[in-house]
Amino acid sequence: xxxxxxxxxxxxxxxxxxxxxxxxxxxxxxxxxxxxxxxxxxxxxxxxxxxxxxxxxxxxxxxxxxxxxxxxxxxxxxxxxxxxxxxxxxxxxxxxxxxxxxxxxxxxxxxxxxxxxxxxxxxxxxxxxxxxxxxxxxxxxxxxxxxxxxxxxxxxxxxxxxxxxxxxxxxxxxxxxxxxxxxxxxxxxxxxxxxxxxxxxxxxxxxxxxxxxxxxxxxxxxxxxxxxxxxxxxxxxxxxxxxxxxxxxxxxxxxxxxxxxxxxxxxxxxxxxxxxx
Amino acid sequence: xxxxxxxxxxxxxxxxxxxxxxxxxxxxxxxxxxxxxxxxxxxxxxxxxxxxxxxxxxxxxxxxxxxxxxxxxxxxxxxxxxxxxxxxxxxxxxxxxxxxxxxxxxxxxxxxxxxxxxxxxxxxxxxxxxxxxxxxxxxxxxxxxxxxxxxxxxxxxxxxxxxxxxxxxxxxxxxxxxxxxxxxxxxxxxxxxxxxxxxxxxxxxxxxxxxxxxxxxxxxxxxxxxxxxxxxxxxxxxxxxxxxxxxxxxxxxxxxxxxxxxxxxxxxxxxxxxxxxxxxxxxxxxxxxxxx
Numbered sequence: 001x002x003x004x005x006x007x008x009x010x011x012x013x014x015x016x017x018x019x020x021x022x023x024x025x026x027x028x029x030x031x032x033x034x035x036x037x038x039x040x041x042x043x044x045x046x047x048x049x050x051x052x053x054x055x056x057x058x059x060x061x062x063x064x065x066x067x068x069x070x071x072x073x074x075x076x077x078x079x080x081x082x083x084x085x086x087x088x089x090x091x092x093x094x095x096x097x098x099x100x101x102x103x104x105x106x107x108x109x110x111x112x113x114x115x116x117x118x119x120x121x122x123x124x125x126x127x128x129x130x131x132x133x134x135x136x137x138x139x140x141x142x143x144x145x146x147x148x149x150x151x152x153x154x155x156x157x158x159x160x161x162x163x164x165x166x167x168x169x170x171x172x173x174x175x176x177x178x179x180x181x182x183x184x185x186x187x188x189x190x191x192x193x194x195x196x197x198x199x200x201x202x203x204x205x206x207x208x209x210x211x212x213x214x215x216x217x218x219x220x221x222x223x224x225x226x227x228x229x230x231x232x233x234x235x236x237x238x239x240x241x242x243x244x245x246x247x248x249x250x251x252x253x254x255x256x257x258x259x260x261x262x263x264x265x266x267x268x269x270x271x272x273x274x275x276x277x
Numbered sequence: 278x279x280x281x282x283x284x285x286x287x288x289x290x291x292x293x294x295x296x297x298x299x300x301x302x303x304x305x306x307x308x309x310x311x312x313x314x315x316x317x318x319x320x321x322x323x324x325x326x327x328x329x330x331x332x333x334x335x336x337x338x339x340x341x342x343x344x345x346x347x348x349x350x351x352x353x354x355x356x357x358x359x360x361x362x363x364x365x366x367x368x369x370x371x372x373x374x375x376x377x378x379x380x381x382x383x384x385x386x387x388x389x390x391x392x393x394x395x396x397x398x399x400x401x402x403x404x405x406x407x408x409x410x411x412x413x414x415x416x417x418x419x420x421x422x423x424x425x426x427x428x429x430x431x432x433x434x435x436x437x438x439x440x441x442x443x444x445x446x447x448x449x450x451x452x453x454x455x456x457x458x459x460x461x462x463x464x465x466x467x468x469x470x471x472x473x474x475x476x477x478x479x480x481x482x483x484x485x486x487x488x489x490x491x492x493x494x495x496x497x498x499x500x501x502x503x504x505x506x507x508x509x510x511x512x513x514x515x516x517x518x519x520x521x522x523x524x525x526x527x528x529x530x531x532x533x534x535x536x537x538x539x540x541x542x543x544x545x546x547x548x549x550x551x552x553x554x555x556x557x558x559x560x561x562x563x564x565x566x567x568x569x
Contacts, residue, residue: 012374016385019371023388023444026403029411045418088299095295098288107296114307116557120505120526121550122307124533124542125314148306151299180291209396211508212530227396227508234402234512241406248399259394263387270449271456 034246041242057246065229065247074225078207081146082200085154093158094188114152127216137220146207161195201262202269226251317543324539336544348520349528357503359439364499368447372454389448401513404441428514431521450495457491493564497557
């Protein structure tokens with residue numbers, strides 16, 4: 001006879017397995033279809049295995065996506081945005097955490113107010129601004145917008161972290177004749193490393209996956225990012241499901257590998273600020 | 278005679294100097310668009326012509342009589358309500374299960390979380406094919422019949438999109454709930470079980486009050502995220518069938534770039550920002566009352 005505790009445990013395990021199946025079937029099907037030929041997609045049923053491993057879908061997808069160029073575009077935009085975000089927000093976070101007068105709390109409130117306004121809410125006027133400032137089809141335009149829109153969250157996070165750095169170290173550096181910018185660079189920034197890495201990983205994820213902004217701002221095909229190329233491909237080849245699924249794998253693998261290497265930071269970043277105590 | 282400025286003044290100027298670049302970029306990239314948006318919302322600009330005239334608040338009064346706006350408002354609101362409830366309830370449930378010392382916790386955690394890493398446009402397309410042809414085929418080969426093509430029926434398209442969106446995001450919020458659960462002191466549970474409280478009693482008398490700040494945060498954030506739903510829908514249904522799954526953002530996008538009504542779209546954006554602020558404000562008011 002099972003006691004109540006064991007029965008409960010068995011029930012939980014069955015529930016978890018059902019959940020895992022619900023989560024894994026889409027991934028399994030993606031792989032299965034990515035190896036099928038057009039013929040197999042049309043004539044065979046969904047669960048049938050492909051007769052042999054076809055790599056053609058992947059080669060075709062690399063070509064249709066212009067994979068390496070799109071990858072490079074996404075990479076440039078993501079890396080430069082993250083560097084700008086980290087630099088500006090750590091400077092501001094440090095400055096705001098040390099400033100004592102009223103103006104600093106007012107500036108902080110101005111940043112925090114932006115937390116509730118998502119980029120999607122103002123994309124029409126942002127696009128108008130982009131046209132006026134000649135930002136279209138320029139990487140720097142997009143990098144600027146991502147930096148601007150990340151500031152509320154990034155400054156909020158960096159300010160919280162900088163507050164926890166004891167001020168005593170700065171006294172010592174100041175006696176040695178270091179200026180404030182110098183102290184920021186050689187004392188504070190190295191100490192902020194954990195927060196900086198967490199913020200960078202988190203923002204990289206969001207920027208890499210974004211679709212709306214690069215679609216609006218980078219209209220030249222040679223400048224498009226992976227999500228935009230992928231979406232265009234879905235539209236053009238509506239019925240080539242096997243090739244689309246191969247493309248999905250090509251686009252997802254780098255993201256998942258990146259995550260597995262940085263899992264600790266991603267988890268910390270997500271929970272930072274959300275959990276008090 | 279110049280006197281050396283006091284140390285505090287000099288420091289303060291330096292600290293302000295460090296803050297200035299971030300502030301400047303933020304104001305230009307976010308505040309200026311808000312002002313531009315408001316400015317154009319008072320005109321009849323079509324988005325490209327050099328000429329336009331001021332028409333006051335006419336765009337705003339027109340919005341609430343626009344049937345497509347009302348339709349997208351209805352769809353988005355329904356989506357947000359169900360999405361917020363399902364996502365928070367299941368994320369918390371999964372977090373509680375994984376926190377109960379189950380074997381394979383980290384594997385399940387990773388499996389549940391990975392979909393949130395993917396690009397929403399990719400997830401939308403993947404699921405449109407799964408729900409449109411792969412799953413129906415699997416059901417047929419397992420001997421079931423009948424149609425389950427959720428996304429092509431205007432009455433069920435919202436269910437399909439809710440499944441997709443929750444598949445994607447439950448793991449993300451679960452991580453946050455998990456971190457909150459781990460911060461609850463174990464002694465509280467020990468003393469409660471000595472007093473004879475069961476699992477459900479412990480959950481409602483200890484867990485929920487202790488993690489209430491996290492619950493508040495997650496509810497507000499999921500609501501905000503739900504109102505932004507767009508990219509997923511682009512590739513899953515394209516807003517169809519008809520306009521049955523046209524979300525707020527998609528409606529604004531179509532107004533600005535397909536219908537060439539930039540001014541009207543700007544007015545819609547302004548309404549949207551105000552709407553988001555009101556919803557967040559009301560939620561925080563209600564939930565904070567429960568917290569204290």
